[in-house]
Amino acid sequence: MIEAPSPAAETALALPRGQALWHGLRANPLLVAGGLTAVLIIVVALFAPLLAPFPGDAGTATHPFLVLRPPSTRHLFGTDQVGRDVLSRVLYGARISPLVAVIVLLIACVVGIPLGIAAGYFGGWVDEVIMRVTDIFLAFPSLLLALALAAVLPASLTSLTIAIAATWWPWYTRLIRGQAASVSGRAYIDSCRVLGIRPWRIILRHVLPNSVTPLTVQVSLDVGGVILTASALSFLGLGAQDPTPDWGLMVAEGQNYFTTDWWVVTFPGIAILVTAFAFNLLGDGLRDLLDPKRSLLP
Amino acid sequence: MKPHRAGLLASGSALLVLLAACGGSSHPASQKQSGNQVFTYDTSAPVMVDGWDPATEYSDGILAMSNMYETLTRYDAATHTIKPQLATSWSSSANGLSWTFHLRHGVHFHTGRLMTAQAAAAAILRTQKMGGGAGYVWDAVKTISAPSPDTMVFHLKYASPLDLEASASYSAYIYDTQAAGGGSLTKWLNTPHDAGTGPYTLQTWNKGQEFEVILKAFPGYWGGWSGAHYKKVVYRVVPQDTTAAQLLRSGQVDFVEQISPALWKSFQGQAGIHTMSVPSFQNLLSQLNARTLTLPVRQAISYGINYPGIVAALQGAAVTPSGLVPAGLPGHFTNLPNYHYDPAKADQLLHQAGYGPGKKTLNLTLTYTQGDSNEQVVVTLLKSSLAKLNINLSTQSLAWPTQWAKAKSASASSHQSIFLEYWWPDYADPYTWFTNLLQTEKSPYFNLSYYSSSALDKQINQVESLLATNRPAGVQLYRTMQAEVLQQAPLDVLYNVNYQYAMRTSFTGFQPDPAYANVVFAYNLRPTGS
Numbered sequence: 030m031i032e033a034p035s036p037a038a039e040t041a042l043a044l045p046r047g048q049a050l051w052h053g054l055r056a057n058p059l060l061v062a063g064g065l066t067a068v069l070i071i072v073v074a075l076f077a078p079l080l081a082p083f084p085g086d087a088g089t090a091t092h093p094f095l096v097l098r099p100p101s102t103r104h105l106f107g108t109d110q111v112g113r114d115v116l117s118r119v120l121y122g123a124r125i126s127p128l129v130a131v132i133v134l135l136i137a138c139v140v141g142i143p144l145g146i147a148a149g150y151f152g153g154w155v156d157e158v159i160m161r162v163t164d165i166f167l168a169f170p171s172l173l174l175a176l177a178l179a180a181v182l183p184a185s186l187t188s189l190t191i192a193i194a195a196t197w198w199p200w201y202t203r204l205i206r207g208q209a210a211s212v213s214g215r216a217y218i219d220s221c222r223v224l225g226i227r228p229w230r231i232i233l234r235h236v237l238p239n240s241v242t243p244l245t246v247q248v249s250l251d252v253g254g255v256i257l258t259a260s261a262l263s264f265l266g267l268g269a270q271d272p273t274p275d276w277g278l279m280v281a282e283g284q285n286y287f288t289t290d291w292w293v294v295t296f297p298g299i300a301i302l303v304t305a306f307a308f309n310l311l312g313d314g315l316r317d318l319l320d321p322k323r324s325l326l327p
Numbered sequence: 328m329k330p331h332r333a334g335l336l337a338s339g340s341a342l343l344v345l346l347a348a349c350g351g352s353s354h355p356a357s358q359k360q361s362g363n364q365v366f367t368y369d370t371s372a373p374v375m376v377d378g379w380d381p382a383t384e385y386s387d388g389i390l391a392m393s394n395m396y397e398t399l400t401r402y403d404a405a406t407h408t409i410k411p412q413l414a415t416s417w418s419s420s421a422n423g424l425s426w427t428f429h430l431r432h433g434v435h436f437h438t439g440r441l442m443t444a445q446a447a448a449a450a451i452l453r454t455q456k457m458g459g460g461a462g463y464v465w466d467a468v469k470t471i472s473a474p475s476p477d478t479m480v481f482h483l484k485y486a487s488p489l490d491l492e493a494s495a496s497y498s499a500y501i502y503d504t505q506a507a508g509g510g511s512l513t514k515w516l517n518t519p520h521d522a523g524t525g526p527y528t529l530q531t532w533n534k535g536q537e538f539e540v541i542l543k544a545f546p547g548y549w550g551g552w553s554g555a556h557y558k559k560v561v562y563r564v565v566p567q568d569t570t571a572a573q574l575l576r577s578g579q580v581d582f583v584e585q586i587s588p589a590l591w592k593s594f595q596g597q598a599g600i601h602t603m604s605v606p607s608f609q610n611l612l613s614q615l616n617a618r619t620l621t622l623p624v625r626q627a628i629s630y631g632i633n634y635p636g637i638v639a640a641l642q643g644a645a646v647t648p649s650g651l652v653p654a655g656l657p658g659h660f661t662n663l664p665n666y667h668y669d670p671a672k673a674d675q676l677l678h679q680a681g682y683g684p685g686k687k688t689l690n691l692t693l694t695y696t697q698g699d700s701n702e703q704v705v706v707t708l709l710k711s712s713l714a715k716l717n718i719n720l721s722t723q724s725l726a727w728p729t730q731w732a733k734a735k736s737a738s739a740s741s742h743q744s745i746f747l748e749y750w751w752p753d754y755a756d757p758y759t760w761f762t763n764l765l766q767t768e769k770s771p772y773f774n775l776s777y778y779s780s781s782a783l784d785k786q787i788n789q790v791e792s793l794l795a796t797n798r799p800a801g802v803q804l805y806r807t808m809q810a811e812v813l814q815q816a817p818l819d820v821l822y823n824v825n826y827q828y829a830m831r832t833s834f835t836g837f838q839p840d841p842a843y844a845n846v847v848f849a850y851n852l853r854p855t856g857s
Contacts, residue, residue: 089710089715090711096639110700110707111640183723270722271706284567285587288572288593289592290589
């Protein structure tokens with residue numbers, strides 16, 4: 030059955046790109062909400078030294094005579110088990126988790142895209158070797174693999190980032206490989222080959238640009254996932270170490286106090302929730318916006 | 328060892344929390360409340376981590392072993408006296424070189440064999456020969472004779488307070504050395520079995536599981552079973568403080584050994600739960616690597632620690648120390664030349680060594696035991712106060728066996744700068760702080776400061792003998808030794824521990840005794856049925 034194009038789509042197709050984007054955003058308020066929250070988190074991360082009432086508390090400062098004070102006008106989020114201002118640490122934490130997510134996804138892209146493109150474009154034994162290695166990584170639950178890697182590395186943010194990145198790239202390789210294989214079979218690619226254009230030029234000029242759109246959506250969706258994974262590993266003591274104001278670590282260190290001094294874990298927990306949720310909304314929205322079947326963009 | 332009152336991986340804790348949340352236990356012990364015959368002791372770390380041999384066990388096994396095995400005497404911290412146990416009376420010669428113990432009649436080992444003077448002597452001589460755990464408590468013993476089945480005579484190499492040493496919480500147990508027949512007793516014990524005379528005997532050991540050790544009443548116990556007694560004792564391993572607190576609230580455990588000060592306070596005034604805070608003989612030590620840290624640096628670190636801050640942050644679980652020896656033990660003095668928090672003095676000493684603010688950063692490593700929330704707080708505070716002195720403290724939390732193995736490794740390069748551990752005495756005496764922690768060792772074992780002083784070694788070798796023959800002089804020597812240790816700063820006492828117990832009101836009879844760290848003598852408890 031051939032579906033008749035919807036009137037909305039027809040209108041959008043007729044609109045200039047700027048207006049279509051505006052229509053797209055208006056049609057997806059959750060994307061706007063996610064985007065604005067993500068921007069807010071980035072702003073908080075950038076201006077944490079100015080926003081935090083006690084910037085030193087995000088570092089090595091402690092106040093042992095002020096431990097576990099409930100929220101008050103002086104300490105809006107209360108103080109933790111060594112007297113540090115929880116608000117200041119939560120604000121500075123915005124510099125940790127999103128940054129870890131960005132680095133992890135960057136590494137995953139840097140490793141995953143070339144391998145996926147090579148596998149999809151060249152096929153044959155190159156495809157076999159790359160995809161079997163990928164399959165080995167994918168055979169393990171990613172959190173379990175990240176946990177095992179983080180456990181053998183010295184506990185630090187760097188180790189945490191490496192451990193998560195090592196489990197993330199195979200997904201991107203697989204995704205890109207499918208796209209690249211599909212693009213490589215198209216007639217215009219065959220034409221390029223017949224004309225004697227070098228493979229790397231075909232890949233860079235034609236295969237790569239036509240394969241990365243789904244990855245863009247996937248990366249935006251994965252930011253929240255990486256933040257949650259990083260928080261989980263820090264919670265297990267395998268990531269950032271005190272006094273780094275990592276949200277997962279703050280929840281881990283405060284777990285013994287959550288029934289008596291709720292604020293120690295609640296606020297960093299909310300920060301994780303809000304950040305992961307915001308980036309998930311952003312990813313969902315971008316998917317809708319960039320999906321040719323659903324998008325209003327020309 | 329010993330220094331360990333907590334210590335599971337945080338990951339393990341989280342998984343246990345998750346598993347606990349996912350479903351209830353199907354273990355029979357979890358249904359024990361109906362019969363009111365089972366006493367459940369909640370501990371944050373596995374109990375039997377150091378084997379089942381009563382001669383060498385030197386860790387948290389004391390919690391269970393003290394209910395399976397008995398010693399000749401038992402120390403009573405409330406009255407500072409030594410009470411009869413397997414020995415009903417004893418006396419020593421005027422020169423302290425000969426001790427006679429009269430044994431209780433009709434005591435049987437769990438193997439069925441009658442405990443006689445010969446059997447008791449065999450146990451002590453085996454423990455002494457093996458030399459593991461706290462076997463040094465029998466170091467003074469030259470020979471033991473048994474002139475009658477219920478009389479033991481000890482002949483000593485040098486004067487020593489044998490009645491006190493015989494009350495030790497480690498390596499002083501009397502057990503049946505014939506339990507394995509012709510086979511290896513150690514192997515038989517580690518199967519595991521027990522060969523003690525105590526009120527309880529081993530029923531089950533579930534290694535690595537939550538309901539780790541289950542003891543059952545020994546019907547032939549010499550004290551008898553008339554009156555109200557618990558018939559079973561369960562040691563339940565719950566690493567997470569919050570989970571332990573919930574189990575206590577819901578009546579699934581009767582006694583919680585260790586809990587964060589905040590949670591402990593939350594139980595105060597709560598119906599059905601009784602809280603108790605008692606001074607202990609336990610302290611938290613930071614052992615400073617004397618091989619790599621020079622004297623001014625060690626002293627600077629000692630001045631750079633915010634001791635009042637640590638005590639304040641631990642909210643009642645910690646007491647300001649004075650010297651190495653906690654209050655209640657001979658050799659405790661309140662007027663020793665202790666270190667106090669003095670950043671200016673620390674700064675001055677560091678400058679002498681070429682470090683300090685504005686100079687080269689001093690990078691140090693510290694290891695501590697995983698899973699102890701109080702240690703975690705202390706480490707954060709240490710890091711904070713030393714950072715002000717331009718000392719960068721890199722900390723590593725490790726499971727106790729790993730922490731210890733790393734510290735006593737033959738490779739000095741793997742040794743830490745600061746080793747954090749709890750210490751408590753093997754019997755009510757300060758000797759262990761000196762002989763175990765500070766006496767020269769060829770290969771590191773517990774002297775994890777790697778400290779060596781021939782003068783101190785000599786004093787350590789004299790002190791117990793002096794204490795037995797001339798108590799005031801012995802006590803004074805302990806003062807001199809502590810002054811030297813404070814001056815040389817191979818270790819810092821960060822605080823003395825206050826035991827904060829929380830328990831159900833469904834029993835009476837619990838008498839905490841710091842000489843037996845965190846032990847509940849279950850036979851003395853009286854279940855009330857409430």
